[in-house]
Amino acid sequence: MNTMRLAVLIGGCLACGSLFSVASFASTSYASTSFGSPNTVDNTIKDNTRKKESWRENLASEHNLTLGLDYQVLGLSASSPTEGGDDNSAAGVARFYGSWNLTGLESGNVGGLVWKVEHRQAYTDTAPKSYSFIEPGLGYIGMIGPTYSDQGGRLTNLYWKQQFNQGKTALMAGYLDTSDYVDTYALASPWTGFTNLAFSTGAGAIGLPDDGILGLAVGHMLDENFYIIAGAADAKGRSDKPLDGFETLFNDHKLFTTFEFGWTASQEHIYTDNVHLTLWHIDGGTQHNLTQPSESGQGVNFSASFFVTPQIMPFIRGGFSEGDVALYDKSLTLGVGYFGLGAEKNNLGFAINFSEVNENLGKAYGVTDDKQFTSELYYNMSLGEFVQLTPNIQYIDNPAISTEKDTWVFGLRARVTF
Template identity: 25%
Template sequence: MTSRTFGRLRAGGAPLVIIGSFLIAGTAHAYSAFAPDSPYMFGDWGGERTALEDAGVAFSFDYVGEAATILDGGYRDSHVTKYADQFAVGANVDLDKLAGIPDAEFQITMVNRNGHTANDRLSDPDATVGGSNVQEVQGRGPVTRLTQFWYRQRFFDDALAIKLGRIPFGDDFATIDSNFQNLAFGGAQPGNWGNNIYNWPISQWAAVIRTNVASDWYAQLGAFNINDSNLENDNGFDLRTSGAEGTLFPVELGYTPTLNGMEGAYKLGFYTQNVENRAYGDGPATETSDTNTGLYYVVQQQVTTRGGNPDRGLTLFSMGNANHGDTAGIDRYVSIGATYEGPFDARPQDDAGIGLAYLHVNDDVKDYVDYYNATPAGLSSPLPRQGHEYDAEIYYSFNLTHYLALRPNLQYVVNPSAVDSVDNAWVAGTTIQASF
């Protein structure tokens, strides 16, 4: 749980690598390029990077690449390998240092994604609702987007914070530390299964108000503009509000204790929105409903240390999400798992993890499929009935230097795309993570 040199914020299939610049700001060292103890591959720019951080501007240049090979099973039963990646370039500005504005910061991040996913061969292409993705970094098109563009002001010794701008849902809500490659184990799971909840790298105009009611308790409320045009590849830098359809309102209560030196996070959230969505059932796809609500939880707790070192040890986690049956494609999701930091004395910076996730397709989707398959169009080209999907993953992360990690993994998918006629699949994956 404890953040070390490598840290990673997941936004539901949307990783932002935060290696180095945000964790070691203010250091007096001038690291050379490719130095193994440097947090950046290209070093400290002869000390200029540290000087900029001391002045209030911390840059990040990060890369994540994910490969996946279908070893057996899947819809097409083909042994393909697919690769997807992401470049993220950002700057965090401490406005107190730079401009004398106390307790204020500004963040800007641009993200470029490319590549393809093995799910194109793994899942049934005719499925009404999608399942998980064996490469969480893939998605939202091969395009460059403005992912973060926000201002945050803190008040009353950090008792209150207000954040305004272009914000992904997973920046603040349902977050979890994760190094898994399968989408079902990343952060902001409501954005993967709920309607109109946009995860990284999609941002929208939003406001988040957070109050720290105690040192280890907080409550926060958000308002996120819902606009499907944000999903279009041509609108990666479009800041207009025209075409807005409504607003998403998430609320989260969090408890972040440190128990015997071991960190934990316990989060309970609810969200609602005022937008009409497709209503599933035994009728045509034109039916809609304005009932769009959901609940979620996140639990993550370190339970052991290694030699009294809180940076090493076992952490357990679980996440869950329930969505309203009228409009949800996936109405129930739950995951459990464990990670271990520093499993070997010879490699104290490495980590390993294992996880299992369950996705359930709304029964109303099955009713719709049965209705459609009885129509002339369905009789000639029927849709597959969907039920549930299981995803499992085990990984080991070789943190080769402070700026480079190689993370092989093995995944097993039961009923890919929640279609039981699709063969269960074994998938071998590898994640490359670097900070420049």
């Protein structure tokens, strides 16, 4: 019955939404990735390998301007929500994004403007972002579909990206989404990869700030294999109030800082064949504190992923944190991606996560057992050039603040591109 309601809900959401944007990840489509995750604007546009309409081709070839639009919907249904919690949740997101290269076109040190604006809306009383534990739902300390909220209009990206040293060095300055460059790997995108935050950026053990915040990030290839990425951003910034960022950044001085050191088989495979360590710190006194308003947070994350065959990519990821920002004090994820399964643009992901709930958060909620186990299986399939469907199933054992001992979560994600 839950699955039937979920299918009807997804259908209704698509019927009332706009129809827009891009195709799914393929391991061969990311040459010259330049220190960005699969979710960056440049890589999202690059991944759209279908035949472009003539006006778009003309914009790209004559004006170096590339545009993208999409609309996405996520619906969730739980077999055993916590007592009094909702068993269904759904939301949609419209996105308009693009990049305009303006300088260095002949030298190879390209510089240009990158932007992404979104509108996020819930179709149920509780949006997926709040469905786990913020609102009555699963009683699971974690996030499923953290990008699917009821926030409304927001600015996610508006920055200048400049390459140096023939692309070996890249700088981004402006309104940044820190998950575009922090702890990235091929399946981190919530739009095309896993839906659970435990399998995405930070594995739940990084206290990430909001998207669309003022900041600066630099990536540099030390040689053919080793690289560094460093960044600093406004920890109090808000994507729905971007202009306030000038006041919070320059007056409050609350920062989210990161440093990553990594090895990659080559720059073109920087988030597939990759091993890295990420150090992070976020100042206290921001809206991201869990229970202690003034306490900061910091930690270290690790990640390793390799293509053992042209299609199969196992990975191990996790982290350790302390302070009052990250959801987990400890997190460990093991998983595998299978690219091109069934069709060239289709991919499958499976992963399991063991987490230990943040000590402060556990005390605030009266958690008696802070160990959680989560698993997720999804299959992203392209239906022609314009539609993707991604069914997924998750099993959560011992959701920390639930009245139930476990729950199954069935999900369906739909993406229409233009």
